[in-house]
Amino acid sequence: MELSSKTEGQVQIVAVLGTRIDAAVAIEFKDAMRAETANGPDLVILDLSAVDFIDSSGLGAIVAAMKHLAPQRRLALAGLTPTVDKVFKLTRMDSVFSLYPTLDDARNALVA
DSSP states (O other), X not given: OOEEEEEETTEEEEEEOXXXXXXXXXXXXXXXXXXXXXXXXXXXXEXXXXXXXXXHHHHHHHHHHHHHHTXXXXXXXXXXXXXXXXXXXXXXXXXXXXXXXXXXXXHHHHOO
């Protein structure tokens, strides 16, 4: 699971470069997220704009990434494709995470 990461001021932006977060890559994703976010700003935005499929293992891996950051740091999600957004809504994970339609929307809402 390939991720890219950059820090912009007080925000770390981690982009998923693969199109799927499923059982086949969930553990790899979780480990990559831990490595990318080991140190850094208090706010992490996970850019999911390239992801067009996620299953329950993928959701679990994203929850694990959030728990890894908590309680001092937070994770917001941006760029959910319609299919991925539907999964978050069906599982009510949209009440657990801050979701933003685009990375720019997330930046504008979260960065003072």
